[in-house]
Amino acid sequence: MRFHFKTSYDQDIRLFPDWWNFSLYLALLLLMLVLPWLIDGFYLGEVTNVLIWAVAGLGLMLLTGQTGQVSLGHSAFMALGCYSCVNFMELGLPFLAAFLLAGVVTGIIGAIIAIPALKLHGVYLAIFTLALAILADDLIVILEPWTGGVNGYFAPVIEIFGIEINRWAAPETWYYLALGTSVFVALLYRNLLRSPLGRAFAAVRDSEISAQAMGVDVARTKTMAFGLSCAFAGLGGALMGLFAGAFNNETFNFLIAIQLLMMIIIGGLGFIHGAFLGAIVIAFLPQFLSILTDNLGSASIPGLETGVFGMILIAFILFEPMGLYGRWLKMRTWLELFPFARRDMFRRQKTYLKTERLR
């Protein structure tokens, strides 16, 4: 059993609560840094894909996991991030500037779109955002001069400080770009969680009425959550399009948005780790299944991937609504408290009657 003795307020405020925790994450970062020397180019590409999904997933996590607002339309914002990044590059901006600017622009447009959506709750918000995703598909076709329409775009050459980021010639360059972005976004996310705005997000998620009574401007907070969420999703979308090499309206299909939502539920709603764990599942499942069918000697079965994915999602919602990270937390608590862990410590509680009628 492990004891947490706190001797200073800073232990609740700083990034890592103690040295043990800090060294664990440092070890993970070092492992990620030397990964290109440990695995071959193909798998490095797959890990890059995981990290890109995780960046977009962190975006949706901020909105759905932290603020409690569902979105089925994040593929639209991923597309917006991707096309604006490419267009800024065409205008002659260096990649890094175009990339960050694309995130900011997507965030601002996301916040503006959020304003009419503020009054919507639950399933109505889901339908509104789903409509956005479907609209985005058509808009990409209509706005051909900027998007290339159905024919799409071939990703321009990316250069950062004179180093060319090339997926085929040097997969590790892409890997480091994705790693850098995901660490950057996760850091911003973590900073939010320990500052007033992050707590306001959680307050809005759990009880809008008492958030208001504590002085939280619910409309403003939701707008900010939407904006930040779209900014992160835009960064993820830009990476996803550029990593694919070529992209058109089909690349950012609304199915991507649904996959993104399933991903964060499987990973664990409300946890940064959840976005990464969910991304691992979503990116490796197709490879895993194809290896499995190859070894069993059968031909590939159409629809197998979607079917298995759906079943995994159903299983998680039924048996582990806290997702993969929630399961890990339970195991860790059991070990830390051994032998004092109680079975019902994590039982889902019936919440006391809420004054929802005040809404």
Place this chain on the structure above:
Amino acid sequence: MSLLELDGVTLKFGGVTAVNNLSMSVNEGEVFALVGPNGAGKSTVFNMISRFYRPVRGSIRFDGGDLLTHRAHEIANLGIARTFQNIELFERATVLENLLVGRHRHRRSTLPEQLFFTGRVRAEERAHRLAVEEVIDFLDLQVYRDKMIAGLPYGVRKVVELARALATKPRLLLLDEPASGLSVEETQDMRWWIDDIRRQMGITVLMVEHDMGLVSKVCDRVLALADGAKLAEGTPAEVQSHPAVIEAYLGTSAVSKTANAQGERI
């Protein structure tokens, strides 16, 4: 000097008049209670002060300013904090995080500063943490500091909600049934805390409470409501012995009932 003043406040839900032409004034530094049977409109009065409802007539003034020009989330900034009858805590957060939300109105840092967690944000967080720790000390919540709300018993949640309201450093505290569902010991604690809140912190308290034992021990003045209208106002003893109040709680007195019955027979 009166801190909160209601003047001719009326609120209707469709055809139902929930609060009818209510006037009252709460003085700075006193503990004031609203009592009355279920459905009398006590919580509705609270919700009007919190600006969740807008009265159709009348005015509400706080510290000389018109409260009705403010929106619901601006009320906390004026120095009014409240608790809820059915406990409205942030369930998927720890006690500490709940109390820190109470500090929301004291934040000064901007979004970019928070995203990059600059020195100013860090300094502010330390100050918030200190302020919250004082409240934790005051209400003896040390044991629960890092516990999730979802796993806490009802009695503790009540105290956490009081703590969260105190963390905002209010001038006026609205307590909606602070003792409902509490055990005898917990009610006793609540009584001392309310006393201390008034004496040590100098906070004015307006509360809705059914437990007349608690009301008569901590309150300076009581206002009895029935069907949205004022029945009686005065010290706890005066209100408790007021005939209209007895009638509202127990029905018409036995004497007048027999008189009525006889009247009908004739």
